[in-house]
Amino acid sequence: MTPPFTTAEAHLRRMADVLDEARQDRSDGVPPKSLLLGLRRLVGCDCAGFSELDIPTRISLNEQETPYDEEQGAMEEYWRWRHQHLQCTQVSRPHHSPETTQLADFLPVRRLKSLPIYTEFLRPFPSIASIALPTAPNRTRVFQFFREDPKPFTDHEMTTLSLMAPHLYAIYRDAAGRRRPTVRLTHRELDVLRCVARGLTTPEIAEQLVVSPSTVRKHLENAFGRLGVSSRTAAVARVFPEAEAV
Numbered sequence: 001m002t003p004p005f006t007t008a009e010a011h012l013r014r015m016a017d018v019l020d021e022a023r024q025d026r027s028d029g030v031p032p033k034s035l036l037l038g039l040r041r042l043v044g045c046d047c048a049g050f051s052e053l054d055i056p057t058r059i060s061l062n063e064q065e066t067p068y069d070e071e072q073g074a075m076e077e078y079w080r081w082r083h084q085h086l087q088c089t090q091v092s093r094p095h096h097s098p099e100t101t102q103l104a105d106f107l108p109v110r111r112l113k114s115l116p117i118y119t120e121f122l123r124p125f126p127s128i129a130s131i132a133l134p135t136a137p138n139r140t141r142v143f144q145f146f147r148e149d150p151k152p153f154t155d156h157e158m159t160t161l162s163l164m165a166p167h168l169y170a171i172y173r174d175a176a177g178r179r180r181p182t183v184r185l186t187h188r189e190l191d192v193l194r195c196v197a198r199g200l201t202t203p204e205i206a207e208q209l210v211v212s213p214s215t216v217r218k219h220l221e222n223a224f225g226r227l228g229v230s231s232r233t234a235a236v237a238r239v240f241p242e243a244e245a246v
Contacts, residue, residue, distance in 0.1 A: 098165035
């Protein structure tokens, strides 16, 4: 007779089940749509979300969220008050491996609730945990877990997210790779887009590659046409979805 699972073994089995379900999910979502639902069950939060933002242009590149009755504030309020969201400041810093944090690490709940970032945007969620994945400079790629309960996520819950983080990153990369068809660019077009991903301007790229600014613009125009995009942000997101690819 097989002995029953201990509590710890049962929890590890639930973690593995969430990952296995996501790996088998061949839907179009990046990450797979089933992953957020599984993470919400595993962590026990009111809402789970995933987003990718380009900070300089304030463009949302990708967004998913599990169903929830109430809506948060408009993104205009997020950008207006983002400087008060210290967790977001941390998430947007360059990092080469997944990082797990929670809002309570940066700001007490009582203080948070007195700030416009909460009253105008985050309400009704004073407790937020996140897993930030590596991405290109000036972009964020984040799983977030929202609770109306003001109590911080426990050490056990944060450890769970930390253990899941590298596997979530691998699942994200696999899903992004399946969704993105191969597009052939010239070596020079790739060189220009690598510079764009580093945040260089057209004159800076021209100096870096020892060409004229008009040549840089022509390479960008050709790359946009091949990629089917109309902006630098979209081109970088299309070609370099991973920070290490740049």
